Amino acid sequence: MRHSSAKCLEYVKQHAERGNPASVIATIDEFTTTHHMMNIGEVKGAVIDEEIRKKKPAVMAELGAYTGYSTVRFASVQREVAGKDSHYYSFEYSPVFAARVREMVELAGLTNQVTVYVGAFSEQYEALRGKTVDLYFIDHEKTVYLSDLKLILGSGTLAPGSVIAADNVVRPGAPDYLEFIENNPQFSAVRHTIHCGRDRKLLPDLSIATFRG
Numbered sequence: 001m002r003h004s005s006a007k008c009l010e011y012v013k014q015h016a017e018r019g020n021p022a023s024v025i026a027t028i029d030e031f032t033t034t035h036h037m038m039n040i041g042e043v044k045g046a047v048i049d050e051e052i053r054k055k056k057p058a059v060m061a062e063l064g065a066y067t068g069y070s071t072v073r074f075a076s077v078q079r080e081v082a083g084k085d086s087h088y089y090s091f092e093y094s095p096v097f098a099a100r101v102r103e104m105v106e107l108a109g110l111t112n113q114v115t116v117y118v119g120a121f122s123e124q125y126e127a128l129r130g131k132t133v134d135l136y137f138i139d140h141e142k143t144v145y146l147s148d149l150k151l152i153l154g155s156g157t158l159a160p161g162s163v164i165a166a167d168n169v170v171r172p173g174a175p176d177y178l179e180f181i182e183n184n185p186q187f188s189a190v191r192h193t194i195h196c197g198r199d200r201k202l203l204p205d206l207s208i209a210t211f212r213g
Contacts, residue, residue, distance in 0.1 A: 004035045005067045009100050012107060019109035021076035028069050039069035040139060040167055044206050047192050048137060048165055051208060052077045055163055057134030058086045063121050063148055064140025065092040068104030074137060075105070075113050089133075090116045091124055093140065121148050125155055133157040138166040145169075145177035153186075160213035170205045181209050188212060 011031045017023035029042055052074060060078055065071050075088035092098040098118040105114045117124040138145055169178050182189045189209035
């Protein structure tokens, strides 16, 4: 998968229109027709796009960026609906992937919109202190979904109406995260059933939770 990530970046450099986020996303989608990538993809991505359009978030944060597909896709929608003063914070554990994310963001012309932090979210989340995050997107190591959600809760970055979207909650799965967020009165959580993976199996794999306060 790391090899595919590097090849994807080179493919985008060769085929996408520089400074055009839509072209970058379309080129990555084209690349994934012949290479397996850990991107959220077109179908799930469209669900998050709609949440962004509804929320018009001034501040967004993602946990897990991989090669920058979600970063470019969601930051471009955010800029479209919330304006150029909005900002997107990306937290990526791997220095290798983070470097590729920065390149992908630069190719898309979103450098002024996006800040990429390298390292575990648990070591970097203090960068969000004092901010209200309108929408979080979680798509990193499933075993830390819950612990990182608790860090978010304790950070003071949520306000009533803030949205937390989490991918792959069923496959490979984050059962402790689901148990917590779906039974916590501070949240109103729903799951979207979507065709997932190469086998196109229908799974309730995308969680969208709204913070009640």
